[in-house]
Amino acid sequence: MILFFLASGLFLGWSLGANDAANVFGTAVGSRMIRFTTAAIIASIFVIIGAVAGGAGAAHTLGALGSVNALAGSFMVALAAAFTVYTMTRFSLPVSTSQAVVGAIIGWNFFSGAATDSDTLTKIVLTWVLCPVLAAIFSVILYYLTRVILAKIKIHLLRQDFYTRWGLLLVGAFGSYSLGANNIANVMGVFVPAIHFEPISLFGILTLSGAQQLFLVGGIAIAVGIYTYSHNVMKTVGSGLFKLSPETALIVVLAQALVLFLFSSQHLEAWLLAHSLPAIPLVPVSSSQAVVGGIIGIGIAKGGRNIQFDKLGRIASGWVTTPLIAGIIAFVGLFFLQNVFTQEVSKKMTYTFTPELISHLQQENIDISPMGELLDREFSRSGYLQKLIKNKGLFSDDEIAKIIAAAKNCRLTLAQSRFANLDTSWFSPTQFVAIQELADSSYTYLWQLHDALVLHSQEWAFKEKNKLNKLYNSDILDKLDYLKNNFGN
């Protein structure tokens, strides 16, 4: 059954491989600088590596937008996105997988009554605008840099050709890695909260977490897409749509790869935070739009003669139409899946307000005592709850998100029988001892489990909330989530 539901994600992965690999290797293959077989092998290998090794960052952001928690729901979200991408491509409309997936997730949020995190949504939409702009800036800088370097080193045409080929291969590999790291979230992100694979160890060297196994499967689907269908797309990209010289193609692909890398690298985020620089949001972005941005950058650098403004307009319209169409398809599809095929498309979540919760929130400087009507009631729709609290006008969006997260019931028992399933290597020894000491205890809220763990080991405590500690704290949250999935009733 899991495989059947996963099929829509694999379909999405396949179409991503067929279309987006062409953004990375299209110009190189189209201009016959690199053979298709070579390009396909390199793209496949690096897409898979990128997906497994670097896919987590952007997947988290999609998770924050809406946690699709039932397998049938994930199936429909991915199917709606894939269908939107497929149909819009058929009608030659510019389309981005990322935008379709975000639209479909919001469709699920609407259907299941879950609250849409407006902060995350704003962050994602801003990133879409930023992505082609940043690609254009990168390509302008790289263009001037290349021109200066070429003028300085006075390299022979044939040697330049040789280096350009190698450059296209290397940058293509980097681009494929970034594509895998950034866009795997689109393909498999919605399945992460719904499917829980046990971590597996590969030859005792490498441990693949459940999410990484999903990313591996998705990466393979992308690779199959590259092999089976991308050849024609590459030829079109290389010779028809954008006429680029191999050198400018190299610049465009590098600009695109850099942008995708920026929006997916947790290491880079950590480095930026460690040097008190503003971090870049890890969001799945559109590789096609990055490429168009890169080409426009070349146009600007060459004096602005070749800029196709109609293409810009079509991209901007895609920011609205793609998520809208995908959202509507997801909503209608979920309705049918739930009411005609009687599938569970979202797990029922409950939210309760107990005196313990009120005092917990008070410790966080959030006083919900003026909202007496919440007490002793059970809410099943976070969207409704969000509206209710918002109407009071007492709390900021950030505080409302915190209240809802804290009020969410998870009802878990740390049953002895389930300890065997835990991947102990992820936890520090003292962290694991703390978990063991809590064996057979039960909790209503996740923060209660966290409080109990902190009492046993300070290694479970959050560090002071600042940019530097962001990654450390999000790791603790991931571990709590993992415990919730493992011990949930």
Added chain:
Amino acid sequence: MSFFKRSKYLENEIDEMLDAISEGIIVFEAGVTSYFDGDMGAFNSKIASIDELESKVDQLRRNIENDLYQHSLIPEHRGDVLGLLESIDEVINTAKETLYQFEVERPFFYKDIVKNFKQLVNCSSKAAESLVIATRAFFRDVRTVKDHLYKVYHYEKEADLISHKLKHRVFQNDKYELAQKMHLRYFALHIDSIADISETVADKLSIYAIKRLI
């Protein structure tokens, strides 16, 4: 042969071809000068040299064409490079043809116009030499191509002017029979054609150079 070695090998072949053309132009100038000076021994040895150089250029050009296609090198500029090499080959072909015409037709020159003919040969050779330098720049330093092409155009214009004056002098000089006048006019045309061909190739090269700028 590895990809890098093949690129390097081809680079050398292109350089060798341009060297041979350059040398051919020098041989042409020296050969015509020997003819004017009546040194037929030197003239004959120059004919043998240019013959050899022209065959070498043809052979190298064929090798380069084969290699470029066989190993699909420089796909973006392959057509331009082949076009350029074929056109520049015409320069040495014409130089060789002209020397052979001297050898076969043995034209007669009075001393008073020899100086003008020498000037014409010098200008045509300079146009061709500047073209070879521009071609080298196309491969290595494309931004300077225009500077060299400017010289090609300059010497071609100069050659036209000299050839025009020369024809005037010949046709207004009663020392020559009409047949001689026409004979000398053809030789002025033959020598000038080297500059003309250089100009035609320069026109193509200036477009190729723009295409090569990224």
